[in-house]
Amino acid sequence: MALFQTFVGLEIHIHLLTKTKVFCGCKSAYGDKPNTNICPVCLGYPGVLPAVNKEALKMSYMVGTALNCELSPHTLFERKNYFYPDMTKNYQISQFSDPVGVNGWFEFETDGGIKRIRIHDVHLEEDAGKMIHDGNRTLLDYNRAGTSLLEIVTEPDFSTSEEAENFLQSFQRMVRYLGVCDGNMEEGSLRCDANISINKTGKGLGTKVEIKNLNSSRFVRKALQYEYKRQAKTIKNGGKIVQETRLWIEEKQKTRSMRTKETAHDYRYFPEPDIPPFVPDEMFMQSVNDSMVELPFVRKQRLQKAYSLTEEFAVFITEDKFRADFFEAVISAGAGAGTGTGTGTGTAVTGTPAPAAIAAIAATAAKWLKGETVKQLGRRNLELSDSPLSPIRFFSLMKMLSDGTIHANIARQLLELTLDQDEDPEILLERDVLAGSDDDAEIAEIIDSVLSNNPEAAVQIQEGNTKAVGFLMGQVMKASQGSADPKTVRILLMEKLTNKK
Amino acid sequence: MNEVGRKTLFWRGLTGSVEQRKRYNKLITEADSEISAFLEINPESGASLLRKNSESQTSSPLSGLPFGVKDNIAVEKFQLTCGSKILNSFVSPYSATAVSRLLAAGAVPVGKANMDEFGMGSSTENSAYKTTVNPWDHAKVPGGSSGGSAAAVAAGLVPFALGSDTGGSVRQPAAFCGTYGLKPTYGSVSRYGLVAYASSLECVGVLADSVEMTKNVFTVIGGKDPMDQTSSNGSVNSADAAAQPYTIGVLSKTEGLDPAVAEAYGETIEQMKLLGWKIREISLNTQEYVVPAYYTIATAEASANLARYTGIRYGMREKDITDHENMVRLTRENGFGDEVKLRILLGTYVLRSGFQDQYYVRAQKIRTLIRNEINTLFTKVDMILMPVFPTQAFRFGSQEMTPYQQKLADKYTVTANLAGIPSLSFPTGLKSGLPVGLQLMAPDFCESRLFDAAGVLSGGRSIQLAPGAMSAGEVS
Numbered sequence: 008m009a010l011f012q013t014f015v016g017l018e019i020h021i022h023l024l025t026k027t028k029v030f031c032g033c034k035s036a037y038g039d040k041p042n043t044n045i046c047p048v049c050l051g052y053p054g055v056l057p058a059v060n061k062e063a064l065k066m067s068y069m070v071g072t073a074l075n076c077e078l079s080p081h082t083l084f085e086r087k088n089y090f091y092p093d094m095t096k097n098y099q100i101s102q103f104s105d106p107v108g109v110n111g112w113f114e115f116e117t118d119g120g121i122k123r124i125r126i127h128d129v130h131l132e133e134d135a136g137k138m139i140h141d142g143n144r145t146l147l148d149y150n151r152a153g154t155s156l157l158e159i160v161t162e163p164d165f166s167t168s169e170e171a172e173n174f175l176q177s178f179q180r181m182v183r184y185l186g187v188c189d190g191n192m193e194e195g196s197l198r199c200d201a202n203i204s205i206n207k208t209g210k211g212l213g214t215k216v217e218i219k220n221l222n223s224s225r226f227v228r229k230a231l232q233y234e235y236k237r238q239a240k241t242i243k244n245g246g247k248i249v250q251e252t253r254l255w256i257e258e259k260q261k262t263r264s265m266r267t268k269e270t271a272h273d274y275r276y277f278p279e280p281d282i283p284p285f286v287p288d289e290m291f292m293q294s295v296n297d298s299m300v301e302l303p304f305v306r307k308q309r310l311q312k313a314y315s316l317t318e319e320f321a322v323f324i325t326e327d328k329f330r331a332d333f334f335e336a337v338i339s340a341g342a343g344a345g346t347g348t349g350t351g352t353g354t355a356v357t358g359t360p361a362p363a364a365i366a367a368i369a370a371t372a373a374k375w376l377k378g379e380t381v382k383q384l385g386r387r388n389l390e391l392s393d394s395p396l397s398p399i400r401f402f403s404l405m406k407m408l409s410d411g412t413i414h415a416n417i418a419r420q421l422l423e424l425t426l427d428q429d430e431d432p433e434i435l436l437e438r439d440v441l442a443g444s445d446d447d448a449e450i451a452e453i454i455d456s457v458l459s460n461n462p463e464a465a466v467q468i469q470e471g472n473t474k475a476v477g478f479l480m481g482q483v484m485k486a487s488q489g490s491a492d493p494k495t496v497r498i499l500l501m502e503k504l505t506n507k508k
Numbered sequence: 509m510n511e512v513g514r515k516t517l518f519w520r521g522l523t524g525s526v527e528q529r530k531r532y533n534k535l536i537t538e539a540d541s542e543i544s545a546f547l548e549i550n551p552e553s554g555a556s557l558l559r560k561n562s563e564s565q566t567s568s569p570l571s572g573l574p575f576g577v578k579d580n581i582a583v584e585k586f587q588l589t590c591g592s593k594i595l596n597s598f599v600s601p602y603s604a605t606a607v608s609r610l611l612a613a614g615a616v617p618v619g620k621a622n623m624d625e626f627g628m629g630s631s632t633e634n635s636a637y638k639t640t641v642n643p644w645d646h647a648k649v650p651g652g653s654s655g656g657s658a659a660a661v662a663a664g665l666v667p668f669a670l671g672s673d674t675g676g677s678v679r680q681p682a683a684f685c686g687t688y689g690l691k692p693t694y695g696s697v698s699r700y701g702l703v704a705y706a707s708s709l710e711c712v713g714v715l716a717d718s719v720e721m722t723k724n725v726f727t728v729i730g731g732k733d734p735m736d737q738t739s740s741n742g743s744v745n746s747a748d749a750a751a752q753p754y755t756i757g758v759l760s761k762t763e764g765l766d767p768a769v770a771e772a773y774g775e776t777i778e779q780m781k782l783l784g785w786k787i788r789e790i791s792l793n794t795q796e797y798v799v800p801a802y803y804t805i806a807t808a809e810a811s812a813n814l815a816r817y818t819g820i821r822y823g824m825r826e827k828d829i830t831d832h833e834n835m836v837r838l839t840r841e842n843g844f845g846d847e848v849k850l851r852i853l854l855g856t857y858v859l860r861s862g863f864q865d866q867y868y869v870r871a872q873k874i875r876t877l878i879r880n881e882i883n884t885l886f887t888k889v890d891m892i893l894m895p896v897f898p899t900q901a902f903r904f905g906s907q908e909m910t911p912y913q914q915k916l917a918d919k920y921t922v923t924a925n926l927a928g929i930p931s932l933s934f935p936t937g938l939k940s941g942l943p944v945g946l947q948l949m950a951p952d953f954c955e956s957r958l959f960d961a962a963g964v965l966s967g968g969r970s971i972q973l974a975p976g977a978m979s980a981g982e983v984s
Contacts, residue, residue, distance in 0.1 A: 053704075053822075054580075054704070090818070097816055098812045275861065
């Protein structure tokens with residue numbers, strides 16, 4: 008048994024993707040010219056009042072739902088009082104006694120399997136402005152002041168730094184899926200503070216130390232690892248852990264003390280008199296529920312099961328919601344097309360194609376998405392979402408590939424052409440790939456050699472077994488390295504066979 | 509032509525053209541040099557806002573009427589000092605909703621009225637700028653904190669003015685100066701643009717020279733405003749079932765009142781009886797707790813509301829200080845007056861962690877009890893008649909009333925703020941040459957009942973203006 012037990016909790020702040028700030032109509036944007044998205048309300052001018060952004064509340068309730076929280080039927084805003092130059096009112100409108108959600112939980116994957124941690128609460132608040140230190144003066148940019156910030160506080164349920172890192176990655180994926188946050192830690196739209204206490208195993212929680220300035224999930228892991236070592240060493244040497252807030256200094260790969268408990272603020276929370284408690288009605292909750300999507304972890308498990316995807320492919324596909332949607336659209340295009348899957352026609356909507364055929368398309372699609380598609384998109388600096396490759400086009404490509412109409416190198420060529428020319432692969436195949444090489448005489452030659460090499464197939468066809476046609480077609484295509492037009496091949500092949508008869 | 513018609517003509521004749529406004533500016537400046545009701549006078553600037561507002565209605569009864577605005581209510585391009593040095597030279601970039609709605613009705617803001625700093629006081633002596641005198645007796649205070657607004661109306665400088673009432677700040681100066689003073693239901697007038705002192709208690713209120721005027725102004729400024737989420741259409745939509753003859757609740761015990769006030773109280777009860785109204789004696793069990801509960805909640809909210817004044821973005825800033833903390837510390841030390849500092853300290857104290865239950869939370873519980881008691885009373889009576897203040901206007905300095913005594917004397921006014929109900933202060937005539945005002949309180953959103961009752965009591969007459977009033981000769 009390990010000598011020490013570690014207890015880690017996280018406090019995560021996410022910038023909600025609302026168009027406007029949380030209490031005024033100013034634009035909520037990152038990277039604009041300083042002090043351009045400001046008004047009397049977010050500047051805390053005398054006499055102004057906050058008006059809560061409904062969209063921010065909706066997104067907050069969505070996150071509360073995703074984190075399995077008990078949602079508040081009358082959520083209350085409160086004032087958190089402290090002086091700071093980037094806080095325009097010198098109090099922050101936040102939540103305390105009755106936040107949007109409490110007592111939730113979240114499941115995510117770690118190396119050791121599925122882990123469930125408890126969520127203490129989810130609460131909505133406003134962000135502060137930004138201080139820019141410039142030599143001996145400090146400049147203030149209030150563009151960020153009053154933007155909507157959602158804070159998620161976990162219970163100290165992580166027992167290793169890796170778990171915390173894994174959680175953060177899963178959480179990031181989740182908020183992106185919900186479309187409530189872009190999850191960008193470098194730009195600060197997802198920020199994380201960690202708290203850690205260690206104690207002799209079985210002794211319960213130790214003295215809590217908070218760590219700030221963690222700008223990536225990797226920093227979270229490294230800072231926690233450092234803190235564990237620091238605290239373990241202190242205890243082993245008979246020292247005491249001081250309750251304090253420490254900063255992670257990435258350049259030095261260590262933490263340093265920022266403030267101790269004695270200098271901590273008394274925030275003097277009290278109910279915000281300018282905002283009545285928010286009572287979500289049925290319509291509001293309906294709109295929250297309507298906006299919920301299948302979350303990444305659940306989706307990954309479902310896709311894995313349905314299409315027998317490998318772990319590697321399942322992770323890749325569900326990493327990004329657009330990609331997962333794309334992947335499923337490719338498969339439903341397959342189900343819709345019907346042909347080639349042996350289910351006949353007329354089952355586009357309700358048909359349940361043979362799982363094996365679907366799985367085959369799924370496997371090919373997963374492989375091609377992760378490999379060639381990512382590569383070609385990368386070369387062109389394109390995202391899947393803004394590329395000319397639609398699920399339907401990708402499906403045709405996959406289908407031609409899996410039924411032997413074309414070979415991998417032609418498929419690769421077609422993929423590139425689709426991306427560059429924004430055209431359907433079938434059209435491209437005929438127009439660009441086969442043009443020039445589509446010499447009937449050449450094909451006829453290939454057919455002759457294929458027929459002479461497979462005399463029994465020709466006999467079978469003449470006896471009425473049409474299955475062999477496909478086989479011969481495939482042989483011809485193979486011999487032409489996929490460059491022959493399948494229609495021409497079929498016509499010429501049938502001509503030859505008829506003549507033979 | 510009737511009195512209302514003559515008055516309207518008179519006031520419109522001061523605002524219609526550049527020449528008229530120049531004349532008005534001269535008249536009002538001269539008249540105000542006697543009483544110092546205003547901190548800024550600029551009819552031309554007010555008229556320019558009106559021109560900007562293309563939708564101004566000429567059909568409104570307020571069209572063309574000038575009005576004063578307490579200096580804690582924002583009017584674009586006018587100063588907004590709240591009577592405090594810390595906002596010295598601060599000019600508002602926007603207008604309060606109440607002001608915007610008056611502009612839309614065609615009324616013209618002409619100046620910013622003096623007040624106790626941030627609304628904290630009962631005499632307007634806590635202004636960092638000027639001493640406003642009572643137009644009836646220049647040795648007496650006009651009341652406060654909306655003392656400038658009340659004095660301006662009583663002296664005939666404007667037919668109405670906006671004030672704010674956190675614990676009696678409209679009604680008490682109205683009583684001292686002999687004007688009408690309405691503290692509306694909490695939320696029935698948007699607070700957007702009213703500089704916050706105690707957000708859960710205060711309202712934009714009206715000081716005016718007649719019941720009719722008070723009602724017209726309230727009708728224009730009231731109603732829900734998306735900029736204030738505590739605002740509502742309650743008063744707009746209210747269908748009041750009560751009608752004359754009213755049942756009026758009166759205090760069974762009135763000790764502690766000055767003889768003049770006690771006398772006026774008795775006389776008004778007699779007048780009501782003559783009108784056939786039913787008088788019912790009531791007692792308010794919570795009355796001894798209203799002042800401590802009020803000051804606990806008001807100061808707690810003030811401590812947060814006034815935290816924004818640091819000199820960083822606007823207002824006064826102490827120069828040549830190189831660190832943020834000292835700059836804020838010195839700016840606040842030199843920018844705020846003593847009464848404001850006292851209340852910020854008190855508010856910070858009652859909100860401290862570990863002490864909240866004892867003070868702030870307890871005060872909130874008392875507030876609920878007060879509200880419950882008042883609501884129960886309104887199942888038995890239509891309105892409650894109360895004194896506004898135990899005395900008439902008092903002398904400057906602390907000779908007649910110390911600041912502490914002034915706070916205790918808020919016991920008649922703060923009840924309406926704690927309960928959120930509307931209350932109208934109305935003049936009852938002069939005693940020893942000074943006005944005495946009383947107040948009628950009604951249930952939530954029943955302002956119309958107050959207007960109806962006060963209208964009957966007034967016999968349809970406007971207020972008696974103070975001696976030498978600017979508009980006196982013109983309108984009588």
